Amino acid sequence: MERLEIIEGLKHGPNLVAAEIAGVPDAVLRYRPAEGEWSIKEVVGHLRNAAEVWHKRLYATATLTDPKMPLWDAVIGNRETNWQDADLGKLIAEMAEWRAKTVETLVHAVDWTRLGQHAEIGRRSLKQWAEYVLAHDEEHLATIRALKSSQAARQPT
Numbered sequence: 001m002e003r004l005e006i007i008e009g010l011k012h013g014p015n016l017v018a019a020e021i022a023g024v025p026d027a028v029l030r031y032r033p034a035e036g037e038w039s040i041k042e043v044v045g046h047l048r049n050a051a052e053v054w055h056k057r058l059y060a061t062a063t064l065t066d067p068k069m070p071l072w073d074a075v076i077g078n079r080e081t082n083w084q085d086a087d088l089g090k091l092i093a094e095m096a097e098w099r100a101k102t103v104e105t106l107v108h109a110v111d112w113t114r115l116g117q118h119a120e121i122g123r124r125s126l127k128q129w130a131e132y133v134l135a136h137d138e139e140h141l142a143t144i145r146a147l148k149s150s151q152a153a154r155q156p157t
Contacts, residue, residue, distance in 0.1 A: 003112060006130045011103045013137040014096035017047060020144045021088060028151040030084055040147050043140050045083030048091040051098035054133045058102055061116030061126045062109040069118045106130055 001009075021029065021040060029040045038046065053072050060067040083091075112127040124132070 001131055001134075003106075003127070006127070006134055007103055007106050009134045010099060010106070010130065010137070013047075013134075014051075014092050014099055016137075016141055017044060017095065017144070018092045020141060020148070024148060028148060029088070031147065031151055033147065033150060038143075039084065040144050041086060041088065042083045043143055043147075044088055044091050044095075045081060045086055047137065047140055048095040048098075049081075050133075050136060051095045051102070054129075054136075055098045055102040055105070057116060057118075058126065058129055058133070059105050061114055061129055062105050064116075066115045066117060066123070069116055071119055102133075 021044065024040065032039045032042075057067075057069045060069070106126075109126060112125060112130075114126045115123050116126070116129060117123045121132075
């Protein structure tokens with residue numbers, strides 16, 4: 001992917017999430033398809049937290065020499081936070097704030113080949129990490145769409 005394409009994709013992520021959940025009934029937003037699986041609200045909460053975690057990681061990669069990224073257990077984070085009762089507007093606004101900082105970092109990053117290390121994933125360049133974050137957003141947008149579709153199929157007509 002080209003640099004501008006990555007930056008634009010990351011910039012618009014929060015708006016895409018907001019568009020996907022606009023007008024969705026609360027029962028659909030809270031629906032968990034199975035024990036241990038996330039609802040749409042929990043996916044949005046995870047995306048908000050991921051925006052913060054990945055901003056810090058990308059900033060470190062852009063400004064430090066080969067930084068080590070601390071591990072983050074998203075499952076534990078979701079389990080410890082009650083996203084089911086969270087204000088989705090606030091979550092998306094916070095995601096957008098973190099993402100704006102990330103976009104600013106990437107716009108001003110001179111060297112996209114700078115490296116950062118993740119204990120589980122390994123060493124990647126700033127560009128590869130930014131692509132990873134964009135793919136993460138797209139994966140969770142697909143999850144939101146699938147949850148909406150599964151609930152639409154369950155609704156009586």
